[in-house]
Amino acid sequence: MTTLSTHTATPADTPQDAPMVAFRGVTKRYGELTVLDHLDLQVAEGEKVAIIGPSGSGKSTLLRVLMTLETIDDGVIEVDGQPLTHMPDANGSLVPASARYQRGVRGMVGMVFQSFNLFPHMTVRQNVTEAPIRVLGLRKAEARQRAEELLAMVGLEDKLEHYPAQLSGGQQQRVAIARALAMRPKVMLFDEVTSALDPELCGEVLNVIRRLGDAHNLTMLMVTHQMGFAREFADRVCFFNEGQIHEQGTPDELFGNPQRERTQAFLSAVNEAH
Amino acid sequence: MNAFDWAFALEILPRLLDAALTTILIAVSGFGIAVVLGLFLALGRRSRHRWLAWPTGALVEFIRSTPLLIQLYVVFYVLPNYGLSLTALQAGILGIALHYACYTAEVYRAGLDAVPRAQWEAVTALNLAPLAAYRDVILPQALRPILPALGNYLISILKDTPVLSAITVVEIMQRAKNIGSETFRYLEPITMVGLFFLILSLGLAWLVRRLENRLETAR
Ligand SMILES: Nc1ncnc2c1ncn2[C@@H]1O[C@H](COP(=O)(O)OP(=O)(O)OP(=O)(O)O)[C@@H](O)[C@H]1O
Ligand SMILES: [Mg+2]
Numbered sequence: 001m002t003t004l005s006t007h008t009a010t011p012a013d014t015p016q017d018a019p020m021v022a023f024r025g026v027t028k029r030y031g032e033l034t035v036l037d038h039l040d041l042q043v044a045e046g047e048k049v050a051i052i053g054p055s056g057s058g059k060s061t062l063l064r065v066l067m068t069l070e071t072i073d074d075g076v077i078e079v080d081g082q083p084l085t086h087m088p089d090a091n092g093s094l095v096p097a098s099a100r101y102q103r104g105v106r107g108m109v110g111m112v113f114q115s116f117n118l119f120p121h122m123t124v125r126q127n128v129t130e131a132p133i134r135v136l137g138l139r140k141a142e143a144r145q146r147a148e149e150l151l152a153m154v155g156l157e158d159k160l161e162h163y164p165a166q167l168s169g170g171q172q173q174r175v176a177i178a179r180a181l182a183m184r185p186k187v188m189l190f191d192e193v194t195s196a197l198d199p200e201l202c203g204e205v206l207n208v209i210r211r212l213g214d215a216h217n218l219t220m221l222m223v224t225h226q227m228g229f230a231r232e233f234a235d236r237v238c239f240f241n242e243g244q245i246h247e248q249g250t251p252d253e254l255f256g257n258p259q260r261e262r263t264q265a266f267l268s269a270v271n272e273a274h
Numbered sequence: 275m276n277a278f279d280w281a282f283a284l285e286i287l288p289r290l291l292d293a294a295l296t297t298i299l300i301a302v303s304g305f306g307i308a309v310v311l312g313l314f315l316a317l318g319r320r321s322r323h324r325w326l327a328w329p330t331g332a333l334v335e336f337i338r339s340t341p342l343l344i345q346l347y348v349v350f351y352v353l354p355n356y357g358l359s360l361t362a363l364q365a366g367i368l369g370i371a372l373h374y375a376c377y378t379a380e381v382y383r384a385g386l387d388a389v390p391r392a393q394w395e396a397v398t399a400l401n402l403a404p405l406a407a408y409r410d411v412i413l414p415q416a417l418r419p420i421l422p423a424l425g426n427y428l429i430s431i432l433k434d435t436p437v438l439s440a441i442t443v444v445e446i447m448q449r450a451k452n453i454g455s456e457t458f459r460y461l462e463p464i465t466m467v468g469l470f471f472l473i474l475s476l477g478l479a480w481l482v483r484r485l486e487n488r489l490e491t492a493r
Contacts, residue, residue, distance in 0.1 A: 067395075067398065067399055068398065069395050069398055069399070103401055103403070106398075106401055107401050109399075110399060110400075111399040113392065113395065113396070113399075115392055117392045117393065117395060117396035118396070119393070119396070119411055119415075120415065121414045121415055121418075130400070130402075130406075130410060130411075131400035131401065131402055134402055134403070134406040134410070135400065135401045135402060135403070135406075179400070180399065180400075183400060183401065
């Protein structure tokens with residue numbers, strides 16, 4: 001098994017205990033509908049946070065605004081102390097971020113999607129080397145070596161020249177994880193990455209994520225419906241309801257002894273369904 | 275008098291073939307320019323910047339809503355007043371290319387729209403810049419399904435080339451008319467021109483269909 005450093009050391013001017021990800025009063029609306037409602041959330045470096053909650057409560061939206069796939073209407077998001085949607089101007093006040101500035105901050109974040117979203121016209125190898133070459137400016141040989149290491153880590157070293165359509169869903173999702181990791185993000189976002197998979201293929205993907213958690217000092221935010229995995233893997237579980245964090249705590253606290261009625265109702269409904 | 279005169283047909287064949295080369299030159303170069311220009315028009319129209327998207331959209335709609343003949347007149351007879359003098363052939367190629375660029379732009383637009391949003395999200399998550407995103411990820415996926423539609427526009431351009439005779443370009447149809455007015459025989463030259471277009475169009479349509487089949491089976 002190859003060991004991989006996922007990111008460079010924290011810059012000296014960042015305080016050790018500053019959060020890696022911070023949402024401060026973040027609001028997101030679609031027309032009349034408020035999907036994130038003055039949301040506050042801080043995630044420490046290396047912390048694994050599982051996000052659970054009913055459908056439509058804004059879990060995906062939380063990850064999507066952090067990936068800049070959606071804009072926010074109010075509040076500030078910071079990654080490693082740097083605002084994501086705004087940048088400081090010459091006087092130090094915040095102005096809307098330029099595309100260039102945003103690309104700089106966004107580079108610290110990677111995301112894996114429910115539907116994999118691999119590039120169908122590229123081989124597995126090309127999928128993983130494309131962005132490191134084009135964005136990080138790696139030489140082809142370097143990018144290939146990085147791809148080979150990562151694909152070995154996800155157990156797909158023999159599929160380098162395959163196209164996504166020739167792989168199972170679980171294999172595609174593992175390629176997608178390798179592709180995101182090849183950019184050496186500090187923060188990884190997983191949005192229901194096993195929901196599109198047959199149950200017997202979930203395990204192989206969860207195993208890869210588990211290994212990531214062990215091997216790397218990677219900050220992870222994971223939306224999941226798999227309570228068992230959240231309980232075993234996460235340092236903290238956030239229960240989402242109506243665009244807010246309704247309750248949060250360690251897995252043992254939240255699953256073992258939920259305090260609020262809404263949380264209890266959700267967890268018992270989930271338990272019954274299984 | 276009304277019977278097809280084979281000897282006469284043979285006699286005028288070299289002159290017609292000579293003009294046929296002009297027709298093919300117009301169609302191929304007009305198509306080549308239209309395919310490239312159309313892509314830029316489609317990208318311009320999709321731009322986030324309104325100052326680019328809006329005028330591009332207006333230009334495309336304007337050209338698509340007015341006849342080719344009028345556009346050719348503008349390029350050949352009006353633009354010289356503003357300092358742009360072109361030969362009839364240059365003006366004809368430019369006019370037909372511009373006209374069809376606006377049609378191919380719509381084809382590109384359909385192809386680009388058909389690329390799933392999820393691909394754009396992957397592109398954003400990987401932080402690819404717009405140039406690399408379009409070139410490496412979006413366009414290759416957008417182009418495959420629209421190649422046959424683009425091919426069909428080559429056939430349309432070919433069949434529209436006689437319009438250029440209005441600005442004095444001597445393409446095959448104009449040559450046939452000239453032969454007719456010199457000899458008072460129209461049957462042979464016009465029949466031969468018709469056959470020329472028929473054969474070329476059928477040949478191109480066959481190629482487009484083969485391309486279509488190859489794309490189908492390659493899925
Ligand atoms: N582009 C959009 N336009 C309008 N409404 C949207 C859009 N995207 C999401 N929504 C709405 O925002 C709300 C929150 O959506 P979100 O996808 O974040 O929920 P979720 O918690 O991830 O739910 P699920 O568990 O079903 O994935 C939903 O009511 C959804 O319908
Ligand atoms: Mg969701």
